[in-house]
Amino acid sequence: MVSSQDQGEPSLLSVRGLTKLFGTFAACDGIDLDIAPGEIHALLGENGAGKSTLVKMLFGVLQPSSGQILWQGKPVSISSPGQARDLGIGMVFQHFSLFEALTVGENIALSLDPKISLSKISEEAASLSKAYGLPLDPKMHVADLSVGERQRIEIVRALLQNPKLIILDEPTSVLTPQEADRLFETLFKLKAEGRSVLYISHRLDEVQRICDRATVLRHGKVTGVCDPRQETPASLARMMVGSDVAAVHREDLGTPGEVLLDVKSMSFAPRTPFAVSLKNVSMSVRAGEVLAIAGVAGNGQGELFDVLSGEYPVADHDAIKIRGTSVGRTRINGRRLLGAGFVPEERHGHAAVSQMSLSDNLLLARAHSDRKAFLAGGLGKVIRHGAVKAATARICQVMDVRKSGEDPTAGSLSGGNLQKFIVGRELDRQPSVLVVNQPTWGVDAGAASRIRQALIDLAKSGSAVVVISQDLDEIFEVATSIAVISEGRLSDAYPAGTLSLERIGLLMGGIHDSTQHASHAGEAADAH
């Protein structure tokens, strides 16, 4: 480990033995952290490693249970965000707190001294945003802005306080690559001015690209301090996950068997004004195959899942066949009875009810397909809570779901652990067809690798798997064949070995030139 203290330079912010207990659970356990002036410091860690808790203590949102925070060498106790700002700490949260109905200037003014006039703030914000390459029009309404522009408001709002340290919580998770590049330029400008940045992320490539030093957390403890540029992604991941991230193991899956999922020229009209219509979609997935569907977000992936799952049936009964049976008009539980399983993209409120226990969430997906095991009393349909709880425990064990009690609420689990449960809930019944939308979205590296391996193993055991994903690395890891969805149209499927990244990129935009034009126009407007 590289010690951070041998630079001689006094740290801007030091943290010594900082601990935060929730009950008996230590979210942060004796954390040491040093941030030098003018450095971009990465805070790396899996979901649930304690990054957010640590940052909340630095910003005065949470109070530490024990330990010390030193600001420019002096011990301080930060009891509120206001106090953190007075010290010179600014924070940009992952989830913005903006009023959509107000203008950019008004939103910024709300967080500042009420005595300063709105026009002065707008002026300052405009000049500041220009200086840092974050173009913003103070008169625009927030509702009309893109996510990237909204983030700029948060950053400008933090910069107006003239902070010495800016904390960014997963800033690129909501940005397009171009927007992210622009953000990085801004961060370098801040660094050049001698400001420090604490950059929270679990994207290793970004951290290597822009950060001077990284502190890695795991299970609430510091597992390493390093210069990310000296490390390889694998060594960084090792510090994050504790062991080498299991490389997903995919031997030849053998020759594919019979067609288990067959979709023939299926079309589906948009349900809402913002939905994408599916146009003439065809695909067929055989036993032992993993068909990955690539595409840029918002090109019909959600709609495709809705239709494949039967949450929204299609009019043409023969357009979709599961194991040879027409299911176009069959609803989700009928399709489950044929051996299909489904994992939606959105964990909270779609795949799971956050306020309900894990066992209730197991029942959510399987009450009908496993009614012999889980229900008693004939038509009365009395729930056999004992059997459901036992199955929940089994799934948690198989998928290594880390949880805080016997049967906690779904909302209390970290994203990765809940996703492992949601995937495990389907795998537990060995579905012959599995349709997964964004299986590892916002999931830490360890959980992601476990989920991907499980998908491959399922295919190997003779099931047909459809993975809808925007993550090309994931797609190349799991897919035996790849198709691309664009504007609601699905390309032919190609064997995974024959497709290059460039080719997929072409398919994503190539089917329809209008997509590209639209996005270029959007960018131009963006830049004013």
Next chain:
Amino acid sequence: MRIELERRARASTAFAAISPLLALVLTLFFGGLMFWLMGKDPVATLYTFFIEPLFDVWSLHELVIKAAPLILIAVGLAICFRSNNWNIGAEGQFTMGAITGSILPVLMPEWHSAALLPAMLIMGMLGGALYAGIPALLKTRFNTNEILTSLMLVYIAQLFLDWLVRGPWRDPQGYNFPKTISFAPEAILPELLDSGRAHWAAVFAIVAAIALWFMMRFMLKGFEVSVLGQAERAGRFAGFSSKKMVWFALMLSGALAGLAGISEVSGSIGHLQPSISPGYGFTAIIVAFLGRLNPIGIIASGLVLALTYLGGEAAQLSIGISDKISRVFQGLLLFFVLSCDTLILYRIRLVFSGSKTEAGA
């Protein structure tokens, strides 16, 4: 100094348990304060209001008579609210149930049969259920807001009853009073005990509460209610239909309100008249929330709210204040129940520093 609500890491089980009690204590305190401002002795008045009725066999019977419709309606509403359907029109379904249930005894006074009473009760339930089906239809077909439609239907039902008892159904020998003929003895819901007037509606209420408690706790249907109430999209993923749930929840609560209506008319009044309810359908909303939308809790909260009716009558008689005071108590109680429920998810923090307004998350 300012007061901040800070979200708790998880729902507080302690406050979930004591919140209704806390609300009761606050209601009593502010009720006493109100009496004191009116120049009455707060302790003595509260005693007359809430304690005295409990020491008299007659008023205990009255308590049960008033609690029964409240509980019957409230358990239905609890299921409805849990499924995220907001039936505010139970008063109308109560009235409509009373009307449809009274069709047989009013129009066929000559029919004397043991089947009469069960037929009346079933028709009352049907009437309430169908009347609640109107907002269900409007919601599922036209996406209208059931809060508004169910509430507006209350006034239609009440005016319809008013027209019936003044017009076509008026008792010809009734000296022009707006009432129907008195029901035949076979159409009267029997009393439970010899000691007083309490009748079978109380049994219906307890049975309904226990049955619905069992459904919510142990049956897939109850699970469906909770899932669709908390996350409609997840309900669809589970294969549950939110449209069918709208129909189920509204018609179930309508049927129970209709049963309460015909039971009240048949058991307590004995004929139809323009006013058959002191606002049971609205008070039951308070009962449902005070009972934490839990059917067993609702039995207790139904008794508490019934006591405010009795206390209002007692206060009118012995202290000489308007019986509108019971409405004031009910309002106070609802206000404090909802406020105290906030403490389950939030804690109150007093911030003394003069720091600036926070805009951060």
